[in-house]
Amino acid sequence: MTTAHDTTTVVTGLGVAAPNGLGTERYWKAVLAGEHGIGELTRFDTSGYPARLAGQIRDFEAEEHLPGRLLPQTDVSTRLALAAADWALADAEVDGGTVEDYGMGVVTSNALGGFEFTHREFRKLWNKGPEFVSVYESFAWFYAVNTGQISIRNAMRGPSAALVGEQAGGLDAIGHARRTVARGTDLVITGGVDSALDPWGWASQLAGGRVTTVSDPERAYVPFDQDASGYVPGEGGALLVVESAACARRRGAPKVYGEIAGYAATFDPRPGSGRPPGLRRAAELAIEQAGLTPEEIDVVFADAAGVPDLDRSEAAALSGLFGPRRVPVTAPKALTGRLYSGGGPLDVVTALLSLRDGVIPPTPHTSCVPDEYEIDVVVEPRDRPLSTALVLARGRWGFNSAVVVRGVRS
Structure with a gap:
């Protein structure tokens, strides 16, 4: 032990x-x-x-x-x-x-x-x-x-x-x-x-x-x-x-892909309460638990519901937390569909591979993001050094979860 x-x-x-x-x-x-x-x-x-x-x-x-x-x-x-x-x-x-x-x-x-x-x-x-x-x-x-x-x-x-x-x-x-x-x-x-x-x-x-x-x-x-x-x-x-x-x-593990550096979960308030959804708070708590600041997150793997109201809500959470278009946002899950309990873990795998290889995979087939969303959606692969990623997921009835992964530190 x-x-x-x-x-x-x-x-x-x-x-x-x-x-x-x-x-x-x-x-x-x-x-x-x-x-x-x-x-x-x-x-x-x-x-x-x-x-x-x-x-x-x-x-x-x-x-x-x-x-x-x-x-x-x-x-x-x-x-x-x-x-x-x-x-x-x-x-x-x-x-x-x-x-x-x-x-x-x-x-x-x-x-x-x-x-x-x-x-x-x-x-x-x-x-x-x-x-x-x-x-x-x-x-x-x-x-x-x-x-x-x-x-x-x-x-x-x-x-x-x-x-x-x-x-x-x-x-x-x-x-x-x-x-x-x-x-x-x-x-x-x-x-x-x-x-x-x-x-x-x-x-x-x-x-x-x-x-x-x-x-x-x-x-x-x-x-x-x-x-x-x-x-x-x-x-x-x-x-x-x-x-x-x-x-x-x-x-003697042969490899280490990275670290699960932070995690948090929140629950949305009841509809009509006037209180904001809990996704942004989950992201903030996960980043804080990882000992990081929002400025130190290199890429976000979004929940990306594909439902206009939910997309708009997630975009508001991201632009509010990081600032307008300050962090790349991607959703490679558009290649697979939403996999329910499998979607978040698959995004974590994708994030770890992105950190390993220094590339942000794109959000396929998305071509015109409304200006009002104020987020930088990755639509073509981007090669760049990466050390941290935030992965988000939302479930029906108010579940919000966030995981921060960190690459291998020398």
Whole structure:
């Protein structure tokens, strides 16, 4: 276990399952090339739905990544999470011989549960009877199942948790993992993965009223653009290995991507209260916790809802905190769609890779930002030295989360 005074939390492994790339470097290459993963949803007939575009992962075959015994008991979201966890642990070269199982925990977020699995079992219940329902229905749908399955598969018996905060939950998981390390756990795998691209899951997402009905994949999800009309839902996300700096040194971690330097979460006041939304306050608190000032933030990875009112509100928070057009703002999530609990962790991965390679990826397909927003939206890649990044996420019903990452310091 780490000593009480060692609270520095570093990222040593990354695992990505995204619509535009499986695996960290493949995803990063796609981001820099502007390759998106948005297209017409093909898992069922969408011809009768007002929206038909999704960030769908099309090249993941679970049988190639997981043992057969896990397939009957897992939803697609859990399969993606297990694979991403394997990739992150392999990237970090985690060896159970150097970290005790009770010194390793799992903290994940999930916003949608096992939609596809549970609705398949519901159809069996209604059409055939209860005796045909899988015994795994007892847990395969549950929000905590990704934490549980990753823990079991990798013999991680340390402090663990599952959080639910819609789009903001993935950052909350990373923040909780950081606290877990600070309290003495050597290593935690953390992040989020979601998928709900079956008919019921799709209907539930459309019911929220924020999904765009634009049919052109390159104009459907254009955050901060004057033509923004909503977002495209997606599936996937990212898992990260975070650990104390002391543990990373002791076990000889092959690389350190950066530090989770600050985290904060706030909740919006009730509508009509006259009080401002809580996103700016979350950003301020995360920056303060990192020991930084707003002037020391090099780039912001925005929540970027793609809904005009929400874009306007986020732009006001950013221009108010940093000053008009004082910090570059980007939203590469427009290449994947919004991934719910997976979106924030994927942005954290992207931010760490940006710091590593000294490049800010663009907000694809956004071309005309209203002057009133007063933010510097990155629309072409920018090469520049970077040391810090702020990642933001908002969930429905008032969740706001912010994470500050810092690059490797010499």
